[in-house]
Amino acid sequence: MIELKGLYASYDGAEVLHGIDARFPKGKVSVLCGPNGCGKSTTVKALLRLVPETRGEITVDGEPLERFSQKELARRVAYVPQSRNVPDITVYRLVMHGRFPYLSYPRRYRKEDHARVHDALRQMELMPLAQRKLESLSGGQRQKAYMAMALAQDTDVIVLDEPTNFLDIRNQYELLSNVRTLTGMGKTVVMILHDFELILHCADHVVLLGGGEVRAAGPARAVLESAAARETFGVTPCFYETPDGVHCYIRPI
């Protein structure tokens, strides 16, 4: 489990998180949502010590984050950022970078590392594309390649920053089904999502942020139905049930 206690963060002295208290349960999909600029990306970046100015405490399975060296942290938390470079390398090479935290002298990847990479490629169904250049892939395929890299990192926690951006509807659901597979493997997933329908589809736990503070937290429907969600987003979500679950459409206030 990941726990944030009184987390403050600032950029160049300007505070953007004002004391976040939140929990992301182990082996579940937790979603951070909120309007633009509310501090979602800063919160997930703080989990990776990517924000230099922070106060408060973050623990992973009870251990404070600052106790880990950078490589130890990379063996516990993997990250798929929102904007990704497209270097001139093959999918296989990209996924192999996921084994960097385990690289030791003589600084060559071992058989086990290659085996992990193959497992990750197989899980993401990327074996046929392994030797393709990243730049020749579609947005959805690149997203899967970066997910495979995070899988090869073999961490307990995977953090995804707006993973459905730039994906068509089918690829969005396919990606969420891959995310669900990760929790089936015992991994804790923390991700940022905007779409209420997608949140209802995949989230076990939702943390709603607004103005750098936690406005609500709990099961997806309870949070999205709350008055806090209506106030924070300035819209009215309307819920309905079908045999395959709860769905939602949005009415502007």
Add this chain to the structure above:
Amino acid sequence: MPSSKPSSTTNKQSALPLLLAAAFLLLSAVASLCLGAAGLSLPKLWGALLSGPDESAAARILWYARIPRTAACILAGAGLSVSGAVIQKVLNNSLASPGVIGVNAGAGLAVAVCCALGALAGWAVAGAAFAGAVCATFLVVLTARKSHASRTTVVLAGVAVTACLNAVTETIRTMVPDAALASQDFRVGGFHAVNQARLLPAGILILLGIVAVCTLTNELELLGLGDDTAHALGLRVKPMRSALLTLAALLAGASVSFAGLLGFVGLIVPHIARKLAGSESGRLIPFCALAGGGFVALCDLAARVIFAPYELPTGILMSFLGGPFFIWLLVKRREGHGK
């Protein structure tokens, strides 16, 4: 159904480009040893190599002129090419070269100061060039670190530091015309004045630098993924970027200390290398070292024989070849995008 075992095909890397680069280097080196004002046939070359340096006229030419000069070409070419490849990777900018991080401006200023003070001994000029190149790069890295050390700030800091240093150099050259004259050879770049005393320390530094870069190819690759991703994979991004730029400065500084300001090598060879060996650092860096050495040895040979018995400075010939080649490369790339 995909195989469940790791297949050897998915991670196989062809060694062919490296073998070709090694063959190119070997041929260039042999040609550079054999050809020149006094030609040496292969049997003569072999005999002179096996005999001592003072056994015959051919042996003296080989041991005292051709071997140091060829070694200098190979080391300078390898050092500048690897330096350029590292800088291009670290800054994610295919137009970057050692000049971008202040190497040329720093070395140029230091040599101008040296010449103005009348310290014209070979080791003084070489030492000043090396120190100037490394100090200028430190200044660039330090300035960039003060403002987040992102790739863009490194390039901008390089432009600013280069402009300042060049202004000082030009002031010295204007105020002390003798310094302008004395530093002319250094500014053009060439190998006619190379000797063992200047070459040995710089050569050792270049070889050690290349070995160090070869052990950091994974880190170089990670920097290409972007700062956040590299950080999340356990890389300490800013210190690593500074360390790699410092290594690049050491390589380029050591090279210019005996070869002068050879233009284009650090820009063009990595481009050719990427086309032939791919952009993965594990192959790109050794390829650059081999092909860069061969390329400069070949250019120096051409500079010696084209107008024989006159000799063109190698730096001028490289600019003649490099400029049009680079334009061709740019046009070809544009055509490729247009298709």
